[in-house]
Amino acid sequence: MKRLIIGFIPLALIATFAFRPTSTAPAFTAATKVNDVLFALGDPVPKWFPKDVSAENIQRGKEIILEGRTTAPDGKRSKYVSVYYMCTSCHNNVIEDPLLTVSNPQDRLEYAREHQLPFLQGTTFYGITNRESWYNDDYYKKYGDLVEPAADDLSEAVQLCASECAQGRPLVDWEMDAVLAYYYSISYTLSDIGFNDSDAQRFATLAAADADNSAVIAEIKSRYSLKSPATFEEPPYDIYWDQLNGKGNPENGKLVYELSCQACHKPTGVSDVVFGDNKQDFKAMSRWFDKNNWWLLQVVRHGTHPAPGHKPYMPLYTTERMSNIMVEDLKAYILQQAGKGS
DSSP states (O other), rough: HHHHHHHSSSSGGGGHHHHHOOSSSSOTTSSSBHHHHHHHTTTTOOOTSSSOOHHHHHHHHHHOOOOOOOSTTTTTBBOOOOOOOGGTTTTSSSSSSSSOOOOOHHHHHHHHHHTOOOOEEEEESSSSGOOOOOOOOGGGGGGGGGGGHHOOHHHHHHHIIIIISSSSOOOOOHHHHEEEEEHTTTSOOOOTOOOOHHOOOOHHHHHHHHSOHHHHHHHHHSSSSSSSOOOOOOOOOOHHHHHHHTOOOOOHHHHIIIIIIIIHHSSSOOSSSSOOOOHHHHHHHHHHHHTTTHHHHHHHHOOOBBTTBBBOOOOOOOOOTTTTHHHHHHHHHHHHHHOOOO
């Protein structure tokens, strides 16, 4: 049983495990990938896990994520996955939560400010291979039956994101394996989730023993979220307005505006609508509040939709990605800069 599991460990670890007797502990350190430790301990290898994690394949995947295309194994340039978005239009590729077990939008915003990160609708790719669910919770409300294969298969989640979210095309097999290899390269290490070299050696000793390691597997997985929670809220506008109207913090709203809105609404962004920093821009936005006090909350919670001849759209924010009070903070900042607020 142990030999079969080890046979599926990524190529980067084959040299570590090959031809070793089961009584010999693998060489784990705090820098070892959590995926590799879990597989060695007996956790099943997912069917979507990449077959080739060579540096060359990881680089291909990185280029697809960051640039939208790469050089294929036959030496030819691949087609863009999407002509409208890059993956990083909606997703970071570094840690974005100060606590990996908690999804708190205000904590994430402050972390984004400290580390100069965009504050985006999608969850980070960092650690995505450590999750066990994608397009979970309320995503069925937007995508219906399309979420069923994507809920527990990362490769299917990537295809749904490429085809629907990015308004692009499905990835072919070699592209998918490259993207998954890149995701593996930015998966959690033991040190990312608070374990040190001594812990790593303990896990290595357990991996070498012919024993049930379910308890230690659970211990490791308790250090990070196995999914990114997603709640689609239909705001109770009257209650919301009574509770929050006029109570926003413009200083916090400035962070939302600069790290979130302007991540896309800028001259080099994916949106064709530019949000500037001059008073006239803010006055134009503020006039919408005269027509509909809740327009900003509506856009945040519902996003916009692709239209014939204009496929770019704005994805919605779940409550875990932006809270109601943060939307009110953003409104307060817009009104302040327009000369209508405190």
